[in-house]
Amino acid sequence: MENIKVTGSLIWYYYICKREVWLMAHGIIADQENPNIDLGRFLQDYAYQRDKKEVSLGHIKLDILQKKDGQVIVGEVKKTSKFAQSAKMQLAYYLLELEKNGIAGSGVLMFPKEKKREKVELTDEMKKELDFVVRDILRIVYEPRPLPPKKIHYCKNCAYSEFCWS
Numbered sequence: 001m002e003n004i005k006v007t008g009s010l011i012w013y014y015y016i017c018k019r020e021v022w023l024m025a026h027g028i029i030a031d032q033e034n035p036n037i038d039l040g041r042f043l044q045d046y047a048y049q050r051d052k053k054e055v056s057l058g059h060i061k062l063d064i065l066q067k068k069d070g071q072v073i074v075g076e077v078k079k080t081s082k083f084a085q086s087a088k089m090q091l092a093y094y095l096l097e098l099e100k101n102g103i104a105g106s107g108v109l110m111f112p113k114e115k116k117r118e119k120v121e122l123t124d125e126m127k128k129e130l131d132f133v134v135r136d137i138l139r140i141v142y143e144p145r146p147l148p149p150k151k152i153h154y155c156k157n158c159a160y161s162e163f164c165w166s
């Protein structure tokens with residue numbers, strides 16, 4: 001398979017389900033009818049459209065909310081704060097990629113349905129963790145097969161649930 005690039009979404013799924021990381025990276029098409037996906041897309045596209053500006057940084061795309069004194073604020077919209085660790089590390093990954101490009105920044109997680117926002121600052125600990133996670137994602141993705149499915153709470157909302165469990 002061609003060279004895999006680690007995206008923010010793969011970081012997010014890594015903390016939820018490593019089987020899903022493999023399925024996504026291999027382009028296995030999930031159930032497009034899943035209403036959770038549509039809501040996710042809707043929130044992504046419309047909820048904060050007024051403020052944000054999508055920019056590409058190599059293979060990743062991120063939403064810049066503000067730029068002030070050489071610092072940028074990156075936003076990430078999620079429909080629930082239930083998977084806070086995933087969301088935080090995804091955003092931290094964007095901040096790390098910005099830092100590698102000489103741009104300092106901080107992040108804001110936004111949960112419009114819950115009317116909540118949370119600030120995220122990149123720490124040395126997060127950088128160390130991301131270094132491991134990126135390598136582990138590549139290890140998972142280059143395996144010939146995905147890990148077997150494991151029932152977790154997220155499965156019932158997962159676009160792959162039919163694929164995994166029928």
Ligand code: SF4
Nearest residue numbers: 017149155158161164
């Ligand atoms: S249905 Fe469950 S096991 Fe399958 S990819 Fe989704 S979260 Fe992972």
